[in-house]
Amino acid sequence: MLKKIPIQQLRLGMHLHALEGSWLDHPFWKTKFVLRDQSDLDKLVASGVQACWIDSSKGLDVGLAPVPAKAAPASAPAATLSAPPTLTQATSLSQEVKRAAVLVAKSKQAVKALFNDARLGNAVDAERCLPLVDEIAGSVYRNPSAMISLARLKTHDDYSYMHSVAVCALMVSLSRQLGLDDTATRDAGLAGLLHDMGKAVMPTEVLNKPGKLTDDEFKVMKSHPLRGYEMLREGGTATEGALDVCLHHHEKVDGSGYPHGLRGDQISMLAKMGAVCDVYDAITSNRPYKNGWDPAESIRKMAEWRGGHFDDVVFQAFVKSLGIYPVGSLVRMQSGRLAVVCEQNLESLVSPKVKVFFSTRSQLHITPELLDLSSPSCSDRIAARESNAQWKFTHLEALWADPESLKLHGVTA
Known part of the structure; x- marks a missing residue:
């Protein structure tokens, strides 16, 4: 049974289900685990978080301790505890970039932990990514250029993790430009964050190779959409949109993409969005084997591929969401x-x-x-x-x- 309690009532042996307040205030990027370490409990008490949800069916209950807020219905799913992001007041780039820098740093560690769990064979819990998606969306709502521009700056070591964060932010920005509602935008952001999960199980010598892949190596890499899709499906908590984008973000409207060679209207709108966002971040980022292109130069080159690689309507909305000359150009x-x-x-x-x-x-x-x-x-x-x-x-x-x-x-x- 889910119960909301003050953070001071937490004790070892309780199953932590969710934390109240901003995700950035939390000492952990994930919840849903039994508290067994005193240092974890101390971090929570010192974090400033005022309240949390526990699941008494999976850990200790509060016993006779007073519960200041009534318990949530036992049937309430975890995802409903964190509402989709709502429109917030716009801020200048100089204001938002400072907040975005903190968020980017924490997001990178969160995605790294997610990939590491996947490498160990643990199920991917998409629901626990929702607070991260909400925080990224909030930053994009206040000023899209801050989060998107910072996430574009990557090192060799953190490329895979930061790419997921960047595509999440780009998907949120594109969703707003296309007029999608908060729930659909949240789904698009989650899809962007999880689209490359299959790379977590790719051979590191192929994934990080500082040069052109051989035909056999490229064949291995082309398996990552299907591997990621299977991982998310087995986890059982990913949305249909996240599954679709993970499987089809390398499809092209002319049918030359993979894994299924879909063309035109066979590709969903969300997967078409994922394709544009994935390519833009990839070509603007520094890689082991090449430096990234300038943002404005990338927009120009992508425009030349329009009609074959990208859906025209989606690409036009993407350009409007970034600007013809994106920040940093x-x-x-x-x-x-x-x-x-x-x-x-x-x-x-x-x-x-x-x-x-x-x-x-x-x-x-x-x-x-x-x-x-x-x-x-x-x-x-x-x-x-x-x-x-x-x-x-x-x-x-x-x-x-x-x-x-x-x-x-x-x-x-």
Whole structure:
């Protein structure tokens, strides 16, 4: 039976089912386990979390201790204890990036734990991922560029985990652009978080190979959608949407994808969304064998694949959700200066806020200056996208994100 109790009434032997409050306040990323370690109990009491749910059918009850809140119905599923995210007040990129940095760091550890459990053969409990999805969605609702841009920055060691976090955030942002409701958006976010679970059981020498795969190695890697689908289905808690995206995020609308060679309307809308989000994060991220493409350059290249790889309606909505020049893009101004895109303008995709920092005429760095291209007083405009593969600037992230947030994320400004 589920019971809500004050955190002070917890004791060893109780089965912790769920924690009240923000997921970021919790000392653990997962719940649903029997408390057996005094150090875990001490962390909970010191965390500031005020209340929790216990399952007395799986552990000790509170006995005669007073219960301040009435028990939840015994039939209530765990997922109902955490409602879908609701629309929150928008914030600026500079405000949200600091909160997003904390969330990204904790999300990475959560997904790492999820993958490790899968490698050990433990069942994947999709329900325990819902608080994480809700927190990511909340950040995207406040300012989508913060979470999405930070999650794009990865190291070789954390690529697989951060890719899952990034695709979750991209799916939430795309869902909002397509006008999906909170429940459908939450399902899309969960699907994004779990879409690559099959990679948890891929051979590490193939998964992390710093070069082109052989035909046999690629055949092994192409099995990851089906392996992930089987793992999620066996867990028994994944939604139909999460199962679908896991199995079909490598399908292409022209029928050249895998594992089933589906084409056009044979592919669900959610799987089409997953395909776009998966590819964008993959090509913009640094990998062992190549550096990621610039965000704006990636949008341009993906546009060339539209109609064969991606659904046109989904791709257009994806571009609107990110902007033609996503945050972090390197651009050349009409004045001859180079700039980094710092924030989107919801009224005009071609007029974001940019920070100029380099003169192509003098070939020298200049004092960074923030320009709002939507302001009538601003006479400069974006002339073209630029590739940092040519310029090799090493400090672009520090122009749009504060050093403290980057450091927390493991990036040196």
